Amino acid sequence: MFHRQDLPGARRIVVKVGTSTLTYGTGKLNLEQMEKLVRQVADLANRGYQMILVSSGAVGAGMGRLGLREKPKTIPEKQACAAVGQGILLHMYEKFFAEYGHVVAQVLLTRDDLASRKRYINGGNTLEALLRMGAIPIINENDTVAVDEIRFGDNDTLSALVASLVSSDVLVLLTDIDGLYTANPRTDTQATLISTVEAITPEIEAMAAGAGSDLGTGGMATKIQAARICTESGIAMIIASGAKPDVLREIMVGQEIGTLFLPQAKPLPGYKRWLAFGSTCHGRIHIDEGAVQALVSGGKSLLPCGIVATDGLYHSGDLVSIIAPEGYEVGRGVSNYAIEQVRRIMGRQCMEIESLLGSKDYDEVVHRDNLTLTIPRQIGCSS
Numbered sequence: 265m266f267h268r269q270d271l272p273g274a275r276r277i278v279v280k281v282g283t284s285t286l287t288y289g290t291g292k293l294n295l296e297q298m299e300k301l302v303r304q305v306a307d308l309a310n311r312g313y314q315m316i317l318v319s320s321g322a323v324g325a326g327m328g329r330l331g332l333r334e335k336p337k338t339i340p341e342k343q344a345c346a347a348v349g350q351g352i353l354l355h356m357y358e359k360f361f362a363e364y365g366h367v368v369a370q371v372l373l374t375r376d377d378l379a380s381r382k383r384y385i386n387g388g389n390t391l392e393a394l395l396r397m398g399a400i401p402i403i404n405e406n407d408t409v410a411v412d413e414i415r416f417g418d419n420d421t422l423s424a425l426v427a428s429l430v431s432s433d434v435l436v437l438l439t440d441i442d443g444l445y446t447a448n449p450r451t452d453t454q455a456t457l458i459s460t461v462e463a464i465t466p467e468i469e470a471m472a473a474g475a476g477s478d479l480g481t482g483g484m485a486t487k488i489q490a491a492r493i494c495t496e497s498g499i500a501m502i503i504a505s506g507a508k509p510d511v512l513r514e515i516m517v518g519q520e521i522g523t524l525f526l527p528q529a530k531p532l533p534g535y536k537r538w539l540a541f542g543s544t545c546h547g548r549i550h551i552d553e554g555a556v557q558a559l560v561s562g563g564k565s566l567l568p569c570g571i572v573a574t575d576g577l578y579h580s581g582d583l584v585s586i587i588a589p590e591g592y593e594v595g596r597g598v599s600n601y602a603i604e605q606v607r608r609i610m611g612r613q614c615m616e617i618e619s620l621l622g623s624k625d626y627d628e629v630v631h632r633d634n635l636t637l638t639i640p641r642q643i644g645c646s647s
């Protein structure tokens with residue numbers, strides 16, 4: 265089992281810092297905090313760790329420069345703030361990191377960039393090249409172009425997807441609170457800090473249901489989603505306070521700080537991680553109980569005979585969500601057939617495919633190699 269004492273042995277670390285840590289209540293940048301963060305990241309890089317920083321704060325920095333006291337409500341206004349703020353943010357990082365002799369690289373991503381397998385691989389290659397060259401990538405969501413369907417919406421999820429993409433050993437989420445509490449301590453004075461989370465249960469999810477700070481996005485809920493992505497990808501994740509001096513060094517020497525989420529012993533392989541978390545589904549295939557058993561217990565592919573209905577708009581090669589009779593998602597996979605073809609062959613035998621479609625390229629609607637299980641992963645079945 266993974267222990268905090270294993271942390272010094274990490275090679276690659278992703279650090280995410282939230283708006284609540286980087287900006288004051290006025291919306292202006294907390295330069296003191298930023299400088300402390302840069303010094304710690306630079307120091308870890310000097311020790312030989314490969315460092316990636318995922319930084320929020322563009323909207324906050326833009327608000328400060330534009331003299332806005334409250335976070336704007338409309339998307340175009342938030343995007344305008346981000347456009348002003350991202351330049352300011354990078355300018356400050358460039359200045360602080362240069363003082364410690366480090367080169368930084370700006371990487372702005374949208375959900376779409378990771379949903380496309382080709383762009384996902386390209387993005388990963390670019391990050392690998394930057395790390396090889398000794399640069400420190402500073403990543404944020406490309407807020408000015410991202411609209412609802414192509415947004416991460418929060419940098420917690422983005423940082424976990426980046427950590428998974430580059431097979432980081434650790435993701436550290438720095439925020440304005442020292443870890444996950446049994447309830448939101450700002451509203452519940454009895455709440456206590458949790459040191460280690462071995463599995464993300466519904467109880468853990470319920471603890472994180474409360475809202476976040478005024479400037480932050482997502483609160484603890486998105487940090488738990490990030491933990492799910494990390495732990496299933498074999499990455500240790502820690503939530504800790506960004507205000508604590510020397511927090512990164514202390515974490516990386518294995519001190520008992522913040523909340524540690526333990527990586528799963530049998531992580532998903534790279535391609536299945538992308539299927540499970542990186543890509544987005546274009547439709548749904550509803551299956552019967554026999555097919556659920558075949559996928560979950562039998563390790564089989566999805567054949568037309570187990571399909572009862574399908575909806576959405578997908579083509580051959582698109583990702584679909586596979587739904588059990590009870591309505592939960594069993595898994596996700598790449599469909600070999602387009603929706604109109606699946607409608608014609610569903611409930612039928614493989615030997616009928618050719619006569620129903622005029623030709624047959626595959627027996628399987630979703631091949632096992634292109635399928636990842638969702639729910640059963642949590643109860644220990646293989647992917």
Ligand SMILES: Nc1ncnc2c1ncn2[C@@H]1O[C@H](COP(=O)(O)OP(=O)(O)O)[C@@H](O)[C@H]1O
Pocket residue numbers: 281282283284285438439440441443444445446447448449450471472473474475476477478479480481482483484485
């Ligand atoms: N169970 C919990 N434990 C700790 N903090 C919680 C919990 N539930 C909700 N929160 C809230 O989450 C906030 C941190 O999230 P957020 O404001 O989005 O920060 P960031 O900008 O760093 O992402 C905390 O300040 C706290 O108010």
Ligand SMILES: N[C@@H](CCC(=O)OP(=O)(O)O)C(=O)O
Pocket residue numbers: 281282283284319320321322323324346404405407417418419420479480481482483
């Ligand atoms: N991309 C946005 C940050 C969105 C976000 O996730 O914020 P936070 O919850 O503070 O980490 C920005 O740079 O302002």
